[in-house]
Amino acid sequence: MTGSRPRWAKLGGCVVALAFCVAFPTLFPGSGVLNIALLTLMYVALASSWNILGGFAGYISLGASAFFGIGAYSMGLILEHLIHMSGGYGPFALVPLAGLIAAVVAIPLGWVALRTRHAVFATATIAIMFVFQLLATNLSSITGGSAGLGYPVPTWTGNFYDKPFYFAMLVVALIAVIIAWMVRRSGVGLGLLAIRDDEDKAEAIGVPTWSYKLVAFVLSAFVAGMVGAVYGYYTTYIYPQFVVDPLISIGAALMAFLGGSGTLVGPVLGALILEPAQLELGFHVNGQIYLILYGAVFLFVILLMPRGIVPSVGALIDSRRARRHGAPLAAPPQQPPTAEAVAQ
Amino acid sequence: MSDDTLLHVQSISKRFGGVVAVNDCSLTVRKGTITGLIGPNGSGKTTVFNMITGFVRPDDGAIRFNDDTIAGRTPGAIYRMGIGRTFQMARVFTRLTALENLLVPVRRTGVSGFLRGFRGVGQAERARDMLEQLGIGHMAEEPVGRLSYGQRRLVELGTVMMVNPKLVLLDEPAAGVHPRVVDGLARYIRSLNETGISFLVVEHDLNFVMDICHDLVVLDRGRHIAQGPPAEVRTQQSVIDAYLGD
Amino acid sequence: MNLSLLFGALVLGLLTGGVYGVMASGLSLTFGVMRIINVGHAALVITGAFISYEVFRHLHLDPFAGLVITMPLMFVIGVVLEVLFIRPLKTDREELSVLVTWALALALEGVLGYFFGTDLVQTTVSYGNSTFVVGGVHIAYVYIYGFLLAVAAMAALAALLYRTNLGAAIRATMLNRQAAQLIGIDVERVSAISFGIGAALAGVGGTVYGIVNAFNPDSHYDLIGHLLVIVVLGGVGSMRGAFLAALLIICIQDITQVMISPDWADLSFFVVLTIMLVVRPQGFFGVRVREAT
Numbered sequence: 001m002t003g004s005r006p007r008w009a010k011l012g013g014c015v016v017a018l019a020f021c022v023a024f025p026t027l028f029p030g031s032g033v034l035n036i037a038l039l040t041l042m043y044v045a046l047a048s049s050w051n052i053l054g055g056f057a058g059y060i061s062l063g064a065s066a067f068f069g070i071g072a073y074s075m076g077l078i079l080e081h082l083i084h085m086s087g088g089y090g091p092f093a094l095v096p097l098a099g100l101i102a103a104v105v106a107i108p109l110g111w112v113a114l115r116t117r118h119a120v121f122a123t124a125t126i127a128i129m130f131v132f133q134l135l136a137t138n139l140s141s142i143t144g145g146s147a148g149l150g151y152p153v154p155t156w157t158g159n160f161y162d163k164p165f166y167f168a169m170l171v172v173a174l175i176a177v178i179i180a181w182m183v184r185r186s187g188v189g190l191g192l193l194a195i196r197d198d199e200d201k202a203e204a205i206g207v208p209t210w211s212y213k214l215v216a217f218v219l220s221a222f223v224a225g226m227v228g229a230v231y232g233y234y235t236t237y238i239y240p241q242f243v244v245d246p247l248i249s250i251g252a253a254l255m256a257f258l259g260g261s262g263t264l265v266g267p268v269l270g271a272l273i274l275e276p277a278q279l280e281l282g283f284h285v286n287g288q289i290y291l292i293l294y295g296a297v298f299l300f301v302i303l304l305m306p307r308g309i310v311p312s313v314g315a316l317i318d319s320r321r322a323r324r325h326g327a328p329l330a331a332p333p334q335q336p337p338t339a340e341a342v343a344q
Numbered sequence: 345m346s347d348d349t350l351l352h353v354q355s356i357s358k359r360f361g362g363v364v365a366v367n368d369c370s371l372t373v374r375k376g377t378i379t380g381l382i383g384p385n386g387s388g389k390t391t392v393f394n395m396i397t398g399f400v401r402p403d404d405g406a407i408r409f410n411d412d413t414i415a416g417r418t419p420g421a422i423y424r425m426g427i428g429r430t431f432q433m434a435r436v437f438t439r440l441t442a443l444e445n446l447l448v449p450v451r452r453t454g455v456s457g458f459l460r461g462f463r464g465v466g467q468a469e470r471a472r473d474m475l476e477q478l479g480i481g482h483m484a485e486e487p488v489g490r491l492s493y494g495q496r497r498l499v500e501l502g503t504v505m506m507v508n509p510k511l512v513l514l515d516e517p518a519a520g521v522h523p524r525v526v527d528g529l530a531r532y533i534r535s536l537n538e539t540g541i542s543f544l545v546v547e548h549d550l551n552f553v554m555d556i557c558h559d560l561v562v563l564d565r566g567r568h569i570a571q572g573p574p575a576e577v578r579t580q581q582s583v584i585d586a587y588l589g590d
Numbered sequence: 591m592n593l594s595l596l597f598g599a600l601v602l603g604l605l606t607g608g609v610y611g612v613m614a615s616g617l618s619l620t621f622g623v624m625r626i627i628n629v630g631h632a633a634l635v636i637t638g639a640f641i642s643y644e645v646f647r648h649l650h651l652d653p654f655a656g657l658v659i660t661m662p663l664m665f666v667i668g669v670v671l672e673v674l675f676i677r678p679l680k681t682d683r684e685e686l687s688v689l690v691t692w693a694l695a696l697a698l699e700g701v702l703g704y705f706f707g708t709d710l711v712q713t714t715v716s717y718g719n720s721t722f723v724v725g726g727v728h729i730a731y732v733y734i735y736g737f738l739l740a741v742a743a744m745a746a747l748a749a750l751l752y753r754t755n756l757g758a759a760i761r762a763t764m765l766n767r768q769a770a771q772l773i774g775i776d777v778e779r780v781s782a783i784s785f786g787i788g789a790a791l792a793g794v795g796g797t798v799y800g801i802v803n804a805f806n807p808d809s810h811y812d813l814i815g816h817l818l819v820i821v822v823l824g825g826v827g828s829m830r831g832a833f834l835a836a837l838l839i840i841c842i843q844d845i846t847q848v849m850i851s852p853d854w855a856d857l858s859f860f861v862v863l864t865i866m867l868v869v870r871p872q873g874f875f876g877v878r879v880r881e882a883t
Contacts, residue, residue: 060685112864116871119627120826122688123818124867126629130815131860138853187457190440194448197437204397204419204429205449205503246692246811253689262439288703288807295697302690303678 021170025163034162038234040275041169042227045176046252047259047267049223052183053216054253055261058196059118062249063109063125066132067102067221069244071228073136074098076149076238087154087236092168095229102225103218110217114210117199129246136240148239151232165234172230176223181264183219188212193262250298251278258301260308269309350375350511350542351396351427356405356415357566358391365391367566368405373511373559378533378543380553380574383563384587389546390432392563393513396544397429398422409511423449428504429513434496438489442480442499445488446471449507467506474502478532494521505536512536514545518552530556554578562586592849598727599848603841605733608740609798611836613813614820615744615829616791622764622827623784626676626687630695632814634789637698638664638796639805640706643713653713653797654735660797661790668789672782695810702807710804718801727848736798743794744833747787751829760784764827819863825876835874838862 021041025034046064053059075091075098085091113124136143143149156164183189191212194202203209232238252267255274260266282290305312351373358366366388373379381389394400396407398419407414414422423429437445450470451462475481478498483491488499497517504512517533518526526549534556537543547553553560553574560577562570564586570577577583617631628634641663645656653660675694679686721728751757762770763780771777799805799813820839824831839862847855866873 058682058685060688062688112867115867118684119621119625119688120822120871122627122629122685123822124863127815127819127860127863131857134856134860138857182458185461186459187451187453187462190444190448190451190462193440193444194437197439198435200399200419201431201435201437202448204399204423206420206423206507207448208420250689250692250696257689287708288700291696291700292704293700295693295695295700298693298696299675299690302686302693303675306681306686 043271045173047255050252056192064249067224068228071098071225072232075229087152098229099226103222106221133244260310356402377558379559380557387563388566426510428509443484594725598725603844607837607840608737611833613795614832616788618832630691632810633695633698634792635796638793639800642797664793665786668786672785825873828875831875
């Protein structure tokens with residue numbers, strides 16, 4: 001918990017970062033670069049929202065893939081059957097709706113899944129993902145099955161193509177980070193952190209553990225749904241095995257861990273580092289080696305840096321600062337700390 | 345239930361598989377008192393605690409707190425009724441700071457909690473005061489994981505006290521505590537008691553118990569064998585037998 | 591309703607369910623001893639399938655006989671994986687294990703693909719295609735052999751757990767890891783051995799799987815969903831529960847497949863899971879634990 005830097009510095013940093021993001025397409029107009037940036041922002045959103053349940057509360061969920069898919073399919077199906085819009089800026093207005101649909105679906109799913117503890121919960125989320133992949137494939141009369149589902153094609157093309165999607169993803173990423181920030185500083189956030197440390201104790205002192213976990217689950221689903229919708233429109237054609245892909249949740253989890261689960265900056269940092277690296281690697285290396293390396297990096301991060309970059313760096317800074325001032329970090333254990341004070 | 349009885353435990357039992365942990369046990373805690381719960385190892389003290397605080401459901405019997413039935417409620421519900429508890433191995437939230445630990449039970453909830461953050465008006469000050477009183481005010485911003493065991497115990501106690509409980513169950517508060525500090529701890533508990541909080545204390549340190557308890561309940565093999573003022577109880581033959589016997 | 595068809599599906603379900611039961615019991619064992627969910631268990635099954643396939647191809651050993659090679663090899667692989675990648679997990683073991691084992695699954699998939707390629711293969715034994723008919727359903731004789739093997743494996747597991755000192759140590763660790771440590775059991779060693787046993791059981795299942803199905807490194811994806819559901823249904827930590835749950839759920843799946851449609855057969859799995867989570871989240875033989883020490 002490093003709360004020592006002044007707030008305006010943090011705020012200033014955010015504004016600068018945001019300005020950079022907005023200016024990015026103008027600074028780096030090549031469409032290849034924008035594509036990478038867009039996908040990175042996608043994972044900033046996914047990792048931040050995954051972190052709300054996975055990092056704050058310690059409940060590993062692999063359901064993001066399912067909600068990503070639900071968002072993508074919802075948007076596609078609405079555009080196909082309900083609201084006929086030609087490709088343009090109009091469909092973007094449906095993105096929050098897609099998120100909402102995912103969130104609503106998440107409520108009963110979370111209701112049931114959160115009745116269990118960690119390991120079984122993770123299993124339940126894996127099951128949720130498989131179910132939606134199955135549904136997407138089998139309900140072919142609605143979803144087009146493995147033949148996929150098409151979106152209206154946007155009216156803009158060429159070098160300009162990525163730009164609107166970039167900004168759409170930027171907005172979603174912003175929303176994701178803001179939601180994570182709001183949760184973190186709220187009573188719900190404190191409760192989630194307590195759940196991570198000692199769930200039974202948290203419950204014993206009045207934290208409504210199931211409710212809080214459900215809130216986190218639904219919020220994550222909301223963001224994942226929106227991301228999926230933007231992604232679906234971006235690719236203009238979605239297939240079940242690509243939008244309901246376990247690697248989406250796994251990737252988000254890995255990035256959150258790398259950066260520091262439980263922090264706000266962590267998932268963002270993790271996404272900024274890993275997504276471009278992952279994309280680059282994918283270009284140069286064949287499928288099998290890619291998997292081996294991916295697994296290896298994953299293992300490396302979790303086993304050797306379980307707290308992630310941000311907390312580890314923070315701890316390093318703290319200990320350097322303390323050593324410089326020559327004072328120990330905490331009162332030595334032998335010292336009876338209360339005899340005098342308590343006697344008052 | 346008589347007027348000054350705060351907690352009334354009546355004939356509760358619990359078996360785990362083939363083992364009978366608690367067998368037809370009864371006890372009373374009167375308002376404003378510090379009652380000790382003692383007995384040899386394995387006499388069922390912690391199981392009784394677990395039943396009172398809702399972690400374990402009694403197989404038989406009844407538990408009443410101020411005329412309300414407790415048995416069968418969840419730990420959270422019992423906590424909200426005004427019963428707090430500490431654990432044998434101090435349970436705290438290690439990744440939160442001491443201050444945050446104390447704020448968990450009184451965090452701002454609901455929509456305003458979302459909009460304005462979890463630090464309720466005045467609560468942070470109350471928490472800091474509490475930590476000062478406990479002698480660990482200087483550790484307020486430290487993650488509890490860095491604190492010593494004795495300090496964690498104090499954080500745990502502070503967390504319990506933040507909601508002004510009427511009854512606090514202490515599970516071996518003196519265990520693992522430096523002998524010099526035990527006196528201070530006893531005095532702290534007594535001072536809290538003087539503000540009207542009742543205590544039920546499980547403890548092996550008999551000096552500690554004799555020092556602060558108004559009332560003693562002795563358990564042996566899951567059953568109560570005596571209840572009364574310490575001076576009386578310690579002379580009862582059944583008690584002596586329980587401690588010295590087979 | 592065609593009753594004989596139903597009966598045929600039931601028989602098929604029981605026979606294949608036994609094999610899934612062996613696979614799932616390995617997963618349950620790992621959870622019981624180490625309290626981790628090994629999402630890579632299916633990858634281990636496929637690894638076993640590949641090993642027995644290669645043994646069959648190069649040594650011309652019948653896969654069932656080849657188990658004398660496959661099983662020990664899988665055991666060693668399991669122990670090595672546990673020591674290298676799971677033992678170092680000190681904090682948040684339960685949660686992180688899901689991610690770690692998934693990473694292992696990915697890496698395993700990559701390794702298998704690298705060495706064996708991604709083409710579909712199958713351990714085609716000469717008797718692989720002879721079938722008999724029950725109620726209008728064709729059932730390969732191999733399924734019977736597989737089921738017998740599964741039963742033998744479960745019996746061996748039970749013997750190990752209940753009649754040997756190692757088994758006692760394993761059971762003690764499952765009941766209460768800390769207490770087991772206190773009475774002198776080397777829980778780290780027990781964990782490694784249990785993981786190895788789990789891998790060996792996966793190998794047994796994989797051997798049969800490889801005879802009956804075409805597979806490639808990617809096959810673990812579908813399989814893991816099934817195995818996880820079976821384990822949750824049976825109650826994590828209960829091998830008996832895993833075996834019974836496997837029989838039950840595979841029967842349901844096969845009946846659905848035969849009587850309704852193959853597409854929905856997979857879904858029946860998850861319907862059962864949902865019902866279970868609502869009604870009895872701890873599974874058939876699991877226990878609801880609230881830590882109150």
